[in-house]
Amino acid sequence: METTAPQLFKITFDGIEIEVPPGTTIMQAARKIAEADPTKMHLAPPAMCYYEPLKGSGGKCRACLVKVSAGSAKDPRPMPKLVPSCITTVQDGMIVENTTNEAVVETRKGIVEFLLLNHPLDCPVCDQAGECHLQDFAFEHGRVQTRYEEDRRTFEKQDIGPYVQLHMTRCILCYRCVFTADQITNKRVHGVMNRGDHAEISTYIEKAIDNDFSGNVIDVCPVGALTDKTYRFKNRVWFTKPVDAHCDCEKCSGKVTLWYRGDEVIRVTARKNEWGEVKEFICNTCRFERKKTSDWTIEGPMKVARYSVIMANKYRADLKKPEFGLKVAASQYKQIDDSRPFVTDNSTIRELSKENNAKANQRSLAENN
Template sequence: MKVTIDNITIEVEPGTTIMQAARQIGPEVAPPAMCYYEPLKASGGKCRGCLVKVTAGSEKDPRPMPKLVPSCITQVQEGMIVENTINEQVLETRKGIVEFLLLNHPLDCPICDQAGECHLQDFSFEHGVSKTRTVEERNTFEQVDLGDHIQLHMNRCILCYRCVYTADQITDGRVHGVMHRGDHAEISTYIEKAIDNDFSGNIIDVCPVGALTDKTYRFKNRVWFTKPVEAHCDCDKCSGNVTLWYRGEEVIRVTGRKNEWGEVKEFICNTCRFDRKKTSDWTIEGPSKVSRASVISANKYGANTIKPAFPIKQAAEQYKKIDDNRDRSFLAPQKQLN
């Protein structure tokens, strides 16, 4: 099928979603995704961050769709025309989505371990606004330990359901989920059960914010001060393909390998994640490929780092140059003292 996204036409297989088609073109066209996770079946359709405008439904029926549609669950049709970054309605809607996601999300990036690799940070940086209209008190929850290695910060959760789908699809028995409804909804375990299985650590990797954190890594370092390298080992439970995060000569964290969209393709076991923290446990393949637009590349690529358009545009609109013709009479007493 032929589909046109932001004036770029490509051919895709039947059954391809708009999101998947846009990703085939590249990151400059692909909509943001907070809940969609390609390796997880049925994910998507929760956050509405990927809404796009379909200006022509198909070749047979070229009428535009009346409302914005979620690109992660909408399949393309022959001759479909989609507008993403070139449509003002889409961009304005995303500002509202960011504001909605941040209604209860605490502004604790300076102490959050997810800072620097947080999808909500990236989403807000690219599509958010600098001011907030809310004055009401935010919903707050107590921090909860979900087993020996995972801590839940429900204050930061955006209910993307990724961790629920992960537990459903790669573990034998899920013991956590979304409890209650509406503004009372929260991620929780039932009957106070801890999450304890060989692949439970993967819910940390799939969380797009800092709601699920690794207790063995908490407050140890900032991600932009670490050195990620690709490594593997012989493991009878998983593929053994991981990313090791070094601080000097010390392995302070082990995660699954992620693609350019921040998605883990091969989930790893808890033995590899939590127990193998020595270089001698691994065969090192080489440095990880890090996007130059990522904060993880700080102090690694220097002046070649790509600067996002939003902060530059914001600075141009909201900051004024200093007027050098101001009255400087207030400086006279200082001159006399000199």
């Protein structure tokens, strides 16, 4: 009996053609392009509420809006409004514009403003700094200055369990933690209370979140609203060394990432993919109670695929200049002349330092004379 090949839809995303199965969302198609060619990671729309492992997530933050300039080959009319790519499925012949569309770029600036309306600018003291998706989103798509002058809503910090602290002031109501508790535990005791501007994540009558997988709400939070109480204020993430490890665990897969400060394991998290999404959820025993190297079998340094400051860790000697950051800074501030060589050799660095010091001394003498 002959088997027929599955039907594939051909779509064009920012001028790049790709074939995907029916039912694929625009977001998933864009990520397939990026996964096939890592140099095109920037083409994938940002996601603040969408989380592929969680059913029902997406469609809330509007960070991933794109322009569909042709609905399909049968009906090539453009969609009248921008659509959320995380919940919009592709059609055969669809043409999608993301970074190439000015309306999309301007709309994302507005989305950043709305997300930051009540969000405190406390990145210097936030444990999520360096891993924060909102930080990345604001840097890549936000405006240089804020226009908001009103009072922000604030909440008191709240311990919602023995290991998790809720800082509701930072929450952007993405619902990821709610979906996580719904889908991997049988005892969800927290959710979204109230409506509109008064909506907040909370537990019922101050009840604590206490189950074997409660710590996973920390990993899925895109901002610093849910933090690990055992790790708070211990270290900056870019000063740590993440390594992949595993152990035999009866409750979960036991596959984790250990975060080292020197020889000390200061944090244990679930492994994440290039989109910052958890691959396999882990139990609280692995996350909070196994903080010794002897508890684990070390596999090697974690491969940091997602664009992040953690990539600055010195696993490679051939680090490149952050071209994207330089371009953004040059366009928003003043033209940058960065023709200096980017070197990692210590002897060359010392020679350049001596040369720069000599030039500075000459300028100082000339000014004094």
